[in-house]
Amino acid sequence: MSNDARPVEGNTFECETCGMQILVTADCQCESGEPFFSCCDKQMSPAGSTSD
Ligand SMILES: [Zn+2]
Helix, strand or coil: CCCCCCCCCCCEEECCCCCCEEECCCCCCCCCCCCCCEECCEECEECCCCCC
16 A cells, blocks of 8 residues: 555644644645645654554
């Protein structure tokens, strides 16, 4: 099974520096690459990521 890095509805991204969070409310539909979010001049990382 392919583990896409693209965010789907419900994913949360968190800034590890200031704690700000972004909630994804719609699946990412981009055909290539993946979106990334930045805060505090750093890339935000998925919050509460579970390894499935
Ligand atoms: Zn921040």
